[in-house]
Amino acid sequence: MRYCTGYNPVPNLLIMRILVTGGAGYVGSHCVRALCDAGHDVVAFDSLVKGHREAVDARASLVVADLGDRGRLNEVLGGETFDGVMHFAAFAEVGESVKDPLSYYQNNVVKSAVLLDAMCEHGVGRIVFSSTCAVYGVPPSAPITEDMPLNPISPYGRTKLAMEWMLSDCANAWGLGAIALRYFNASGASASGAIGEDHDPESHLIPLVLQVALGQREKIMIFGDDYETPDGTCVRDYVHVDDLAAIHKTAIEKVTPGAFAAYNVGTGQGTSVNAVIDASRSVTGHQIPTEVVDRRAGDPPSLFADPALISCELGWSPKYSEIEATIESAWDWHRSHPRGFAE
Ligand SMILES: NC(=O)c1ccc[n+]([C@@H]2O[C@H](COP(=O)([O-])OP(=O)(O)OC[C@H]3O[C@@H](n4cnc5c(N)ncnc54)[C@H](O)[C@@H]3O)[C@@H](O)[C@H]2O)c1
Numbered sequence: 001m002r003y004c005t006g007y008n009p010v011p012n013l014l015i016m017r018i019l020v021t022g023g024a025g026y027v028g029s030h031c032v033r034a035l036c037d038a039g040h041d042v043v044a045f046d047s048l049v050k051g052h053r054e055a056v057d058a059r060a061s062l063v064v065a066d067l068g069d070r071g072r073l074n075e076v077l078g079g080e081t082f083d084g085v086m087h088f089a090a091f092a093e094v095g096e097s098v099k100d101p102l103s104y105y106q107n108n109v110v111k112s113a114v115l116l117d118a119m120c121e122h123g124v125g126r127i128v129f130s131s132t133c134a135v136y137g138v139p140p141s142a143p144i145t146e147d148m149p150l151n152p153i154s155p156y157g158r159t160k161l162a163m164e165w166m167l168s169d170c171a172n173a174w175g176l177g178a179i180a181l182r183y184f185n186a187s188g189a190s191a192s193g194a195i196g197e198d199h200d201p202e203s204h205l206i207p208l209v210l211q212v213a214l215g216q217r218e219k220i221m222i223f224g225d226d227y228e229t230p231d232g233t234c235v236r237d238y239v240h241v242d243d244l245a246a247i248h249k250t251a252i253e254k255v256t257p258g259a260f261a262a263y264n265v266g267t268g269q270g271t272s273v274n275a276v277i278d279a280s281r282s283v284t285g286h287q288i289p290t291e292v293v294d295r296r297a298g299d300p301p302s303l304f305a306d307p308a309l310i311s312c313e314l315g316w317s318p319k320y321s322e323i324e325a326t327i328e329s330a331w332d333w334h335r336s337h338p339r340g341f342a343e
Contacts, residue, residue: 082124130183222273
């Protein structure tokens with residue numbers, strides 16, 4: 001276990017100019033909004049391959065371009081002085097990554113190298129990177145600590161681990177300051193009601209369950225109820241997207257030049273699939289029919305974070321610790337935007 005050096009406040013960086021790659025996506029757009037609320041100057045950089053123009057806060061500017069477009073990156077990073085980058089842009093579907101690994105390596109690794117090279121050239125020395133608990137693969141136990149073996153079992157997880165290595169190597173080579181945030185299951189929607197989750201295809205449990213409540217799906221499939229967990233269904237850690245946005249804001253201020261650090265970002269609470277469905281029934285007042293089907297290959301029984309390190313070193317703890325509150329925020333969004341941003 002890395003020795004905890006304690007909560008180390010840094011000078012108050014009053015107004016920063018931040019480039020947010022993937023700023024039109026689910027987590028990125030919540031982060032853009034939080035940065036704007038804090039008065040920072042934000043440029044979202046997104047190809048819109050998966051994201052939504054409407055998700056980008058009107059106070060930020062949006063550059064529609066691909067991360068692999070070095071010319072565009074040069075124009076943006078060379079045009080103004082940036083204090084840091086938050087790097088969300090990636091493909092993030094495990095199943096898709098198994099079928100088409102090269103597009104994942106190309107998008108998540110090769111294009112990230114283009115970004116880092118441009119940052120180096122233009123003297124941008126801070127980055128906060130969206131990593132994932134998928135870097136642990138099937139951990140030996142839960143809760144998961146940062147010192148557990150890094151053994152991703154999908155191409156998606158491997159691209160994220162490769163990116164962590166790249167950040168660490170750049171920290172050594174040219175003094176980049178980098179923090180990788182290993183999120184568990186991002187969920188919920190902005191308390192503002194203005195933005196929320198709209199993936200296509202949707203693969204995340206909470207929006208799928210809420211689509212059943214909205215009558216858009218007949219039932220929710222439960223992939224296995226014979227795991228060694230308290231109720232037999234898989235256990236995950238659902239971290240609210242506004243809590244993720246808050247830790248990004250803190251992390252970019254606390255990045256140390258020449259150092260790489262990785263932190264778990266989860267609530268520390270494991271919630272089973274059945275518990276999510278039950279909580280959704282009570283939040284929505286709908287029955288939410290289910291069907292139990294075979295386990296999916298590669299689904300670990302239990303994945304939840306030990307968030308002690310991030311709490312100790314970055315002073316972060318989630319505001320949303322109850323699954324009902326997270327589901328309520330998601331339900332508000334899905335009810336008011338049943339077709340997502342297509343309304
Ligand atoms: N959602 C989760 O539960 C979760 C969990 C762990 C890690 N993550 C990571 O967090 C990040 C954001 O996830 P999300 O759920 O918001 O995904 P998302 O698909 O909603 O957002 C990703 C955004 O990146 C953009 N993008 C992708 N490739 C690009 C490219 N080459 N150039 C420019 N823009 C590009 C997309 O258009 C999209 O707007 C991803 O890196 C993902 O791997 C997400």
